[in-house]
Amino acid sequence: MPNWLLPEYINDMLPDEAWRVEQIRAQMLALLRKSGYQLVAPPLLEYAESLLIDGSAEMDMRSFKLVDQLSGRTLAVRADITPQVARIDAHLLNRQGVTRLCYAGSVLHTQPVGLTRTRELMQIGAELYGHSGLESDLEIQGLLLESLRMLGIADVHLDLGHVAVFRALVQHAQLDKDIEAALFIALQSKDSTALQNLVAPLPANLAKALLALPSLYGKPNEVLARAQQVLPDLPEIRAALADLARAAAQLETLLGSIGIDLADLRGYHYHTGMVFAAYHAGSHDAIALGGRYDDLGKSFGRARAATGFSMDLRQLYRLMTAQASERAIYAPHQNDVLLHAKIAQLRAAGECVVIDLLNAPAQRSELQCDRELVLQQGIWQVVALSSD
Numbered sequence: 001m002p003n004w005l006l007p008e009y010i011n012d013m014l015p016d017e018a019w020r021v022e023q024i025r026a027q028m029l030a031l032l033r034k035s036g037y038q039l040v041a042p043p044l045l046e047y048a049e050s051l052l053i054d055g056s057a058e059m060d061m062r063s064f065k066l067v068d069q070l071s072g073r074t075l076a077v078r079a080d081i082t083p084q085v086a087r088i089d090a091h092l093l094n095r096q097g098v099t100r101l102c103y104a105g106s107v108l109h110t111q112p113v114g115l116t117r118t119r120e121l122m123q124i125g126a127e128l129y130g131h132s133g134l135e136s137d138l139e140i141q142g143l144l145l146e147s148l149r150m151l152g153i154a155d156v157h158l159d160l161g162h163v164a165v166f167r168a169l170v171q172h173a174q175l176d177k178d179i180e181a182a183l184f185i186a187l188q189s190k191d192s193t194a195l196q197n198l199v200a201p202l203p204a205n206l207a208k209a210l211l212a213l214p215s216l217y218g219k220p221n222e223v224l225a226r227a228q229q230v231l232p233d234l235p236e237i238r239a240a241l242a243d244l245a246r247a248a249a250q251l252e253t254l255l256g257s258i259g260i261d262l263a264d265l266r267g268y269h270y271h272t273g274m275v276f277a278a279y280h281a282g283s284h285d286a287i288a289l290g291g292r293y294d295d296l297g298k299s300f301g302r303a304r305a306a307t308g309f310s311m312d313l314r315q316l317y318r319l320m321t322a323q324a325s326e327r328a329i330y331a332p333h334q335n336d337v338l339l340h341a342k343i344a345q346l347r348a349a350g351e352c353v354v355i356d357l358l359n360a361p362a363q364r365s366e367l368q369c370d371r372e373l374v375l376q377q378g379i380w381q382v383v384a385l386s387s388d
Helices: 015-034 057-062 082-093 134-150 163-172 177-189 192-199 204-215 220-230 235-251 296-300 313-319 337-348 361-367
Strands: 045-047 065-067 074-077 099-113 118-129 157-162 258-261 274-279 288-292 306-312 328-332 353-356 369-376 379-384
Touching (some): 015 099, 015 118, 082 099, 082 118, 082 296, 118 134, 134 288, 163 235, 177 204, 220 258, 235 258, 328 337, 328 361, 361 369
Parallel strands (some): 157 258
Antiparallel strands (some): 045 074, 118 306, 157 274, 288 306
């Protein structure tokens, strides 16, 4: 096999994409910094138990593992940065008030993610700790929408869900973990036959509610009205529906396309409250995911109210309007003090100047130049690139 081949679903970024992704990263981190979020940079790998979210089978299957030659313990390459940020908040910073943190870095999955079929994502996100109210959920969701607007990604649709609805139903039914897991799988795969078989032994009101969840999707007012009719009047469900109604009403002032999806249980094993997903017509998969996960810090010795979002920078790049590559100024390779001074002056002003070490003008197109430095009457001038 040729040694230049990469593993399946692992890709290089060539110059145009790499520079644009770096610009997106810088723009988003600047917005997060101005919003009070502090940057953290966790390591690429840790001891496996720190990354697996209370032994989550899903995270375990996603994670590459290896043996540490120093300690003999199992290490894992991170498949998600959120658990690492929760560890930093709970164990290292140990602050008592609200803490806002952000991050940007690569994550690696054992299997390709979504229809884009990649195993390496460049994840960027923000997390807010120490506040359990709806205000922090709205801050995170508003920041997500502001990020997309700043990047020029329009016509976004945001779906809101709440894992407390499903959790309240299974707890009220006193289901064992195996049945709960099977229900979760059936709902996620929208397998109506399996769902009907699983709820058949349950009391009629709970069976009706669980069967209704996949249909509780659409416009907020309509979905919430139907949910109040078909779901049992449990305190946890009342509170969840009330939060969804308030959030949808406030977010509709920022975004015209808001939906409710009560069967969206992504991250159910560690999310504890409202969850959300942003969609765009240019992508088959959600372009951003987030939600509340108040118990995640418990595995690090300190549970804290928490909510956050994450996105893949490379996915955002593919959604953005194509931009012309930055063009450079061509400079010949000469031992000329005035030429070197002119090049330094142009670079200090922010221009890209490429010195042609081969002095081969015919290859200027490879250098992506649209102008050149030409000596005119003893002065180096920038002129349009000649066609000869």
